[in-house]
Structure formats: structure tokens, C-alpha cells
Amino acid sequence: MHRLIAISLATLCACLPGSSLPALAQDGAHQVAPPPSCVNNKGVTVSFESVEAGRQGLAAGMARRDGEGRPVVMRANYAAAPEAFQKFIDRHECAHHQTGDVDMPHPPRNGPEHLMNEAVADCIAMLRLRDEEGFGQEGLKQVSEALAADMKGIGFPEISVSSRLRNIESCFSRDGTAAQLIAARLKERGLQ
């Protein structure tokens, strides 16, 4: 069995614990998906790096700039997550670079602005999975189930889980593309 970390705890949320693990969790070893293409809002290519850090057995991602200012997505313990969920994490983290979240002051944790950033990143991820990876209802189900199991395991209240899943589902069936959503978000922020 595998345990996954909720995306809302990842990324910007800077929640990879400081302690590092000696190795990836051995249980539930999945194939690790190749990273997607990702370019930030300034036209710089984002690189994906695997790190052996994070809670034991929990897959997590984090979007940030490295010591030299290069945009990166850190991937932790990906082998612990089903491939569909790994792909979701990658695109969610990429979205934080695409929308400019990474370079903006971090909003108060779990405040409305933070939750909006997370909802938009989830939405962009789902549109990319639908339009670029050919995800259908089965893929949506896999992502939703992994996310729900994960969030519940960490102790999120039911209402947080269900509202996040509703957002993901409605994004999956919405008109328009990820690129359009990103453009709208950047415009709203005066970044485009």
C-alpha cells in the first residue's frame, strides 16, 4: 500500500519537512512518469528534480526557485504514488510557475488567496491531463481517489476533501484550455 501527500501540502506551501530520508519508500513502488514540459510565466523552462526527502512513503512536489534562481519542481517519493497522480502533482506544481505564484509573496496559509492559488493550480493540472494526456473518466477517478485517500490520511476535514474534489471534477469538464486559464490568471495579476 502507498501513502501519498496531498498536493495542498506541497509546493509553495513549503511543507517538505527538513529531515531527509535515506531512501525512497519501498512499498508500493510505481513506475515514475517522465516530467511534462513546463515553462514559467517569464518564458524560462522549468526543470524537474527528484529528491529523496519528505515524509516517508509520501509522494510530494514543490515548486520553487533554486539557489541560482532557476525555476524547479522538486519531486519527492514519486514511486510511492500511482502514475496518474504523479502526473497530476507535476502539472499542479508546474502551474505555480506558469501563473507566477512562485515569484509572488506567499499569501497567508489556508487563507482565501492561498486556497485560490491551489484551486487554480488543480484546475490547470486537470485541463492538461485531459487535453494533453488523454485522461478520461478513469484518469479523473484515479487522481480523485489518490488525492482523497491522501488528504483523509493526513487528517484534512471531509469538507476540504470534497470541495477540492468538486473543483477538480468541474475543471475537468469545463470549456477552454489550460493555456487560456493561465493567460486569464496572468492578466488578472497584471503579469501579462
Ligand SMILES: [Zn+2]
Ligand atoms: Zn500547490
